[in-house]
Amino acid sequence: MQEQVMEMEEDIVIVGGGIAGLATALGLHRLGLRSLVLESSDSLRITGFAITLLTNAWRALDALGIGNSLREHYPRIPGFEAGSSVSGVTSEVESPDKNGRKDLLETLGRELPRVTIRYSSKVVSIEGTGYHKLLHLADGSTLKTKVLIGCDGVNSLVAKWLGLQKPVYSGRSSIRGFVENPDGHGFQPGFHCHFDGGVRYGCVPWDDKCLYWFCTYNSSLQYDEDMQENPAKMKQFVLRKISQLPQQAAAVVEMTELNTIFCSPLKLRLPWNLLLGNISKGNVCVSGDALHPMTPDIGQGGCSALEDSVVLARCLAEALLKKPTNGIQNEEEEFGRIKKGLEKFAKERRWRSFSLISASYVVGFIQERDGKMMNFLREKFLSRFTVSSMRKMADFHCGELIISDSH
Ligand SMILES: Cc1cc2nc3c(=O)[nH]c(=O)nc-3n(C[C@H](O)[C@H](O)[C@H](O)COP(=O)(O)OP(=O)(O)OC[C@H]3O[C@@H](n4cnc5c(N)ncnc54)[C@H](O)[C@@H]3O)c2cc1C
Ligand SMILES: *[C@@H]1O[C@H](CO)[C@@H](O)[C@H](O)[C@H]1NC(C)=O
Ligand SMILES: *[C@@H]1O[C@H](CO)[C@@H](O)[C@H](O)[C@H]1NC(C)=O
DSSP states (O other): OOGGGSOEEEEEEEEOOSHHHHHHHHHHHHTTOOOEEEOSSSSOOOOSOOEEEOHHHHHHHHHTTOHHHHHHHSOOEEEEEEEETTTOOEEEEEEEEEEEESOHHHHHHHHSOGGGEEOSOOEEEEEEETTEEEEEETTSOEEEEEEEEEOOOTTOHHHHHTTOOOOEEEEEEEEEEEEEOTTOOOOOSSEEEEEETTEEEEEEESSSSEEEEEEEEETTTSOOGGGTTOHHHHHHHHHHHTTTSOHHHHHHHHTSOGGGEEEEEEEEOOHHHHHHSOSEETTEEEOGGGTOOOOGGGSOHHHHHHHHHHHHHHHHHHHHHSOOTTSOOOHHHHHHHHHHHHHHHHHHHHHHHHHHHHHHHHHHHHHTOOSHHHHHHIIIIIHHHHHHHHHHHHOOOOOOSOOOSOO
């Protein structure tokens, strides 16, 4: 069969197979709706990167029906530790439901029927045709859809189509690494974090053998052009920055394989862009990082993408499954319902997105300031401030995945 010459038509197309895209597809699937996920890479992008899932994420995963199966495989990480390397002071604060996950995407992917994810499918442009959107893919094929959802991450094409302003650079970058050591890394379970001279270093053990670490820093101070492409340099950089930390921290960085070290600039969408701009327009909307790219300082990027997904699936399913009141069902009437559904999603998520981006930025800004005064403050209360901000933002319930009958 010569498939590529045929124009395919779909009801719901999701661009991007990250956390947001897969969770949205799963939410829709739970409510009885089929969707197609287009992912530009040739497989699930599981680069060994773990994310920390906070309370709100667990509520969303429960709503999606995969909370329990994820909880089963991974023990809970008991505490949260934030410290300053200068004095060696660490404050340990219990944080509820703070778990680490490295197989979140795999679990999401497994729960979905095979057909719903199409790899090596990069969307290059979007065109409006009546009540449909026409997507052009990099391989030359086209695809028509009634609903277009952009879960295409920080450099979202769909967000651009909606007229949202580009995310801005925060002035900071992050280096992340993942280590697997058969002899064990020696860290206690928990979230370990240290601040020092404009640099923040943290690590999160998954189990006794695997560990994920990150280092965020002010890149205007230590700008180095070829570091971006050079993992060996990144490693040296981090080792220099954490020389005052316990030997254990350096040992972990030291043993990290170069192919699991990545450096990325930290970007965010200016929060007021979300208050003024269009999160949805007609039958198109954005979700996840495409909607609210934020700095990673309160660990909410992925968690809030899960919230988005539950809300979006609920709003869209409600709109699509609603019977027309006068019995007449045509494209125009259906388009109207979709538009209203996506507007409802936008309304529910606008302020939440605004607060999340703002809180992340403030926490990051405060933590990475350098100087004696900041070090003093950090020791006294900033680690507590960080923990309390994290907890406050994580205390959110996206609701259940059920559709109300009242129209
Ligand atoms: C240092 C760091 C630490 C972090 N720590 C945490 C944490 O502890 N907890 C947490 O919750 N979050 C954390 N995050 C944030 C989290 O990783 C992101 O918020 C989350 O991955 C966003 O998911 P997404 O699905 O919206 O976007 P992405 O994961 O970026 O997925 C987008 C997908 O779309 C695909 N795509 C893009 N364009 C196209 C196109 N044109 N056509 C087809 N496909 C396309 C991409 O290939 C990609 O697979 C951290 C981020 C950083 C940088
Ligand atoms: C980085 O450091 C420079 C020089 O001290 C400072 O002007 C800038 O505001 C800092 N940026 C951030 C994001 O902290
Ligand atoms: C939002 O969309 C409307 C309708 O298309 C448009 O008139 C308006 O200018 C858009 N707003 C922004 C900030 O892009």
